[in-house]
Amino acid sequence: MKASKLITRKTKERLYHTVIRPVVVYGSEYWVLTENIKQKLLVFERRLLGRIFGPTQKTSGELRQKTNEELENLINHENIVRHIKSKRLS
Numbered sequence: 305m306k307a308s309k310l311i312t313r314k315t316k317e318r319l320y321h322t323v324i325r326p327v328v329v330y331g332s333e334y335w336v337l338t339e340n341i342k343q344k345l346l347v348f349e350r351r352l353l354g355r356i357f358g359p360t361q362k363t364s365g366e367l368r369q370k371t372n373e374e375l376e377n378l379i380n381h382e383n384i385v386r387h388i389k390s391k392r393l394s
Contacts, residue, residue, distance in 0.1 A: 332391065337389075345388075348384075353375045357378055
């Protein structure tokens with residue numbers, strides 16, 4: 305899914321939010337969220353989102369990876385840890 309050029313970026317993003325994220329956070333209401341688990345979840349999410357959104361091209365023509373802040377803006381600041389915490393409160 306992540307490397308395919310046949311699937312649009314918008315479709316990959318929808319697949320992430322509707323299929324992958326719910327599978328990853330299933331049962332998370334009962335998890336003890338240690339810093340180690342939070343870090344692993346964030347790394348997983350950012351790695352996947354980095355592949356979905358791809359690199360950014362600098363003005364000089366070079367490609368670079370998107371920063372964590374850029375990825376946060378692309379998903380409207382709703383990272384996987386915030387998503388789990390909001391599910392617990394509702």
